[in-house]
Amino acid sequence: MRSKILTKRDRYxxxxxxxxxxxxxxxxxxxxxxxxxxxxxxxxHPSFAPLIEATAxxxxxxxxxxxxxxxxxxxxxxxxxxxxxxPCDQEGFDEEVKTFETPQGPLETVNWVSREGKPGMTKNxxxxxxxxxxxxxxxxxEFKPLDASNFFELRERMGQNGVxxxxxxxxxxxxxxxxxxxxxxxxxxxxxxxxIFRLLxxxxxxxxxxxxxxxxxxxxxxxxxxxxxxxxxxxxxxxxFQAYVTxxxxxxxxxxxxxGGVVHVHCHGxxxxxxxxxxxxxxxxxxxxxxxxxxxxxxxxxxxxxxxKVCIEGNMQLDDIYSKDEEFIRESxxxxxxxxxxxxxxxxxxxxxPIPPVLEEKVLHNYLTFIEAGLDxxxxx
Amino acid sequence: MGILTEIKDAVVRGRVDIxxxxxxxxxxxxxxxxxxxxxxxxxxxxxxxxxxxxxxGMEVVGDKFSSGEYFLPDMLMSAQAMKAGMxxxxxxxxxxxxxxxxxxxxxxxxxxxxxxxxNLVAVILEGGGFEVIxxxxxxxxxxxxxxxxxxxxSVIGMSALLTTTRESMRASVExxxxxxxxxxxxxxxxxxxxxxxxxxxADAFTKDAAKAVPLVKGLLGxxx
Numbered sequence: 001m002r003s004k005i006l007t008k009r010d011r012y013x014x015x016x017x018x019x020x021x022x023x024x025x026x027x028x029x030x031x032x033x034x035x036x037x038x039x040x041x042x043x044x045h046p047s048f049a050p051l052i053e054a055t056a057x058x059x060x061x062x063x064x065x066x067x068x069x070x071x072x073x074x075x076x077x078x079x080x081x082x083x084x085x086x087p088c089d090q091e092g093f094d095e096e097v098k099t100f101e102t103p104q105g106p107l108e109t110v111n112w113v114s115r116e117g118k119p120g121m122t123k124n125x126x127x128x129x130x131x132x133x134x135x136x137x138x139x140x141x142e143f144k145p146l147d148a149s150n151f152f153e154l155r156e157r158m159g160q161n162g163v164x165x166x167x168x169x170x171x172x173x174x175x176x177x178x179x180x181x182x183x184x185x186x187x188x189x190x191x192x193x194x195x196i197f198r199l200l201x202x203x204x205x206x207x208x209x210x211x212x213x214x215x216x217x218x219x220x221x222x223x224x225x226x227x228x229x230x231x232x233x234x235x236x237x238x239x240x241f242q243a244y245v246t247x248x249x250x251x252x253x254x255x256x257x258x259x260g261g262v263v264h265v266h267c268h269g270x271x272x273x274x275x276x277x278x279x280x281x282x283x284x285x286x287x288x289x290x291x292x293x294x295x296x297x298x299x300x301x302x303x304x305x306x307x308x309k310v311c312i313e314g315n316m317q318l319d320d321i322y323s324k325d326e327e328f329i330r331e332s333x334x335x336x337x338x339x340x341x342x343x344x345x346x347x348x349x350x351x352x353x354p355i356p357p358v359l360e361e362k363v364l365h366n367y368l369t370f371i372e373a374g375l376d377x378x379x380x381x
Numbered sequence: 382m383g384i385l386t387e388i389k390d391a392v393v394r395g396r397v398d399i400x401x402x403x404x405x406x407x408x409x410x411x412x413x414x415x416x417x418x419x420x421x422x423x424x425x426x427x428x429x430x431x432x433x434x435x436x437x438g439m440e441v442v443g444d445k446f447s448s449g450e451y452f453l454p455d456m457l458m459s460a461q462a463m464k465a466g467m468x469x470x471x472x473x474x475x476x477x478x479x480x481x482x483x484x485x486x487x488x489x490x491x492x493x494x495x496x497x498x499x500n501l502v503a504v505i506l507e508g509g510g511f512e513v514i515x516x517x518x519x520x521x522x523x524x525x526x527x528x529x530x531x532x533x534x535s536v537i538g539m540s541a542l543l544t545t546t547r548e549s550m551r552a553s554v555e556x557x558x559x560x561x562x563x564x565x566x567x568x569x570x571x572x573x574x575x576x577x578x579x580x581x582x583a584d585a586f587t588k589d590a591a592k593a594v595p596l597v598k599g600l601l602g603x604x605x
Contacts, residue, residue, distance in 0.1 A: 186453045190458055
């Protein structure tokens with residue numbers, strides 16, 4: 001008998017633990033009524049107001065709390081980073097230069113940063129040579145003790161509306177790719193593997209400190225991470241994924257799992273060949289599990305592999321929310337429920353956060369349709 | 382093994398030159414650089430070196446990537462090997478009667494800063510015998526238009542990685558069509574599908590870079 005109506009928090013937690021709640025939880029990734037709070041992303045454009053309102057009322061809140069230490073840079077007094085901004089040729093963008101002082105000479109990275117909140121790009125990566133690796137690793141590392149008071153305040157205010165996740169941020173390979181760039185990473189997997197492992201070892205050490213401090217502060221029980229999508233096929237082979245991701249993340253997450261926590265993973269790309277790795281690593285929830293052409297596995301196939309082991313959060317293509325009509329959205333939600341909701345362990349969610357700064361009327365309508373269809377088709381009877 | 386086969390094999394295996402540490406099992410063996418130089422010393426037909434060595438090698442690489450045998454690192458290393466070979470051939474190609482197969486103007490559409498896929502396509506097309514004019518990233522519809530006008534008969538290649546920049550791709554295609562330009566348009570990128578390509582009126586679509594050469598040849602009516 002399943003007549004009891006769960007709170008949003010219990011509903012989402014039940015799904016994350018691969019149990020069957022009263023209905024399929026709905027999460028609108030990248031949209032939340034608590035935007036702008038310390039530790040959460042800044043607020044969105046006023047055009048998002050109706051969606052934020054609907055999200056607040058009808059969906060489960062799943063937010064990632066980002067501690068200042070998430071980027072795993074050193075807090076050592078000698079580890080200074082100066083940031084300067086200057087206009088650049090790219091219309092609507094500034095050039096942001098970050099200079100890291102190191103005992104072996106400065107390191108510099110240049111990014112194009114949008115003045116209108118659009119996605120930017122890295123023009124020059126921080127690490128481009130083996131000498132840069134030495135310079136980066138020569139920076140004295142000091143972990144700043146975590147102040148988690150803000151987490152508890154936000155969690156208290158969120159109440160039973162959902163789950164506040166503690167964000168680990170990028171995993172070790174995500175950090176390495178962030179500073180190295182995908183092209184260099186790819187080439188170094190063939191000719192400079194040792195340099196990659198040196199960097200991975202260091203970011204593993206730093207991330208482990210962050211997790212240890214999370215657990216000491218008793219934040220959780222859900223921890224969010226991402227970054228390994230840079231190492232999924234076809235970028236890297238499944239064998240390389242095991243070497244660069246599985247080997248590190250499995251050890252990294254072990255203390256969380258020992259404490260009964262759940263690891264929520266965001267990973268785009270082709271997952272078919274690495275799903276066994278995610279299961280082995282102890283992932284609690286996998287988002288967004290994309291079907292072709294963006295991914296390589298249909299939802300029902302993923303469900304067969306993950307049922308009872310890892311919760312699936314997905315997989316309404318953001319692209320479809322932006323480009324299709326109401327009928328298509330409703331049917332997609334119905335099919336997602338048919339293919340993945342059985343026996344629980346499923347959260348209905350778009351594949352990504354909204355990208356353009358302004359929400360157009362059509363897109364708003366599709367988002368609202370997505371929520372309503374999720375409520376209509378998501379009941380467990 | 383003949384020299385052309387050796388060049389092709391070196392491209393497939395991503396062996397740039399004799400000093401390269403990759404692939405480790407070929408340590409001390411010549412790479413594309415030495416082999417192309419050797420071919421030139423032996424007065425081999427340059428077009429043969431290009432087509433049966435470099436281009437043929439990249440075609441194999443493309444097939445291996447499409448089939449899942451090769452991954453991005455293999456593709457990039459082979460592209461480096463091919464570029465190294467092209468840089469040696471280039472001075473010899475100038476003034477020769479060897480004609481490029483055609484011209485491709487390529488760019489990532491307005492609002493999109495991603496260029497790995499676009500760069501790969503550019504390298505593969507160059508290796509496939511095409512002249513490539515790379516407009517870079519964040520390319521406006523107007524820039525595609527002016528380049529299409531400047532290079533009549535060229536194929537226009539547009540790339541997009543972001544959902545939101547697909548509309549820029551649509552706007553670019555529409556502008557070219559509105560102005561009555563007859564240039565063929567090929568689109569690609571992670572968020573582009575055949576259905577979207579059809580919807581916006583592009584002439585061709587490819588999901589992976591490796592397919593670019595046969596697709597562009599097809600658009601220009603060139604036999605493979």
